[in-house]
Amino acid sequence: MRCPCQITPDLLSNSNAENLENDKSYLDCCKPFHEGRLPKTAEQLMRSRYSAFVMVNTEYIINTTLPAQQPLLDKNAIAAWAKDTDWSGLEIINHKPIGKRHAQVEFKAYFKNDNGLQAHHELSSFVLVKNSNQNAQWYFLDPTVDFKITQKQPCSCGSGEKFKRCCGQFLP
Numbered sequence: 514m515r516c517p518c519q520i521t522p523d524l525l526s527n528s529n530a531e532n533l534e535n536d537k538s539y540l541d542c543c544k545p546f547h548e549g550r551l552p553k554t555a556e557q558l559m560r561s562r563y564s565a566f567v568m569v570n571t572e573y574i575i576n577t578t579l580p581a582q583q584p585l586l587d588k589n590a591i592a593a594w595a596k597d598t599d600w601s602g603l604e605i606i607n608h609k610p611i612g613k614r615h616a617q618v619e620f621k622a623y624f625k626n627d628n629g630l631q632a633h634h635e636l637s638s639f640v641l642v643k644n645s646n647q648n649a650q651w652y653f654l655d656p657t658v659d660f661k662i663t664q665k666q667p668c669s670c671g672s673g674e675k676f677k678r679c680c681g682q683f684l685p
């Protein structure tokens with residue numbers, strides 16, 4: 514099976530169908546991450562989160578969000594959104610490391626609805642911090658979570674920096 518994150522809409526729409534066989538399989542792409550290997554880059558994390566949405570792996574989506582935000586996520590809403598969306602492909606537009614521990618990934622996640630092919634065009638932010646096993650791990654910074662933190666408090670990612678100098682740059 515080709516990895517969901519390696520499918521782009523143009524692959525599906527024309528005679529490139531045979532390419533579907535050759536390219537990166539789920540086994541060699543996002544599966545190891547879904548089974549516990551840590552993505553080395555924010556782009557890998559972004560891809561594996563997209564594949565998790567396609568496969569309705571809600572647990573992975575939650576576990577790869579900043580730990581301080583995880584309790585604020587609505588598991589059922591994420592599952593329903595993942596399931597009800599007719600996912601059609603992913604296109605990574607740009608991957609930009611920022612400073613020591615942040616990165617942004619610009620992407621288009623394609624889906625179909627009654628009006629045809631649509632895209633979520635987004636710029637997502639990620640932070641690299643120590644997880645509970647003391648390993649450096651990339652996490653998604655969810656801008657929709659309502660964080661109760663002031664700009665001068667230590668950042669919730671655990672970096673030791675003030676929020677405004679750390680993840681606060683990437684969260685509303």
Ligand code: ZN
Nearest residue numbers: 516518542543
């Ligand atoms: Zn993948």
Ligand code: ZN
Nearest residue numbers: 668670679680
């Ligand atoms: Zn931070």
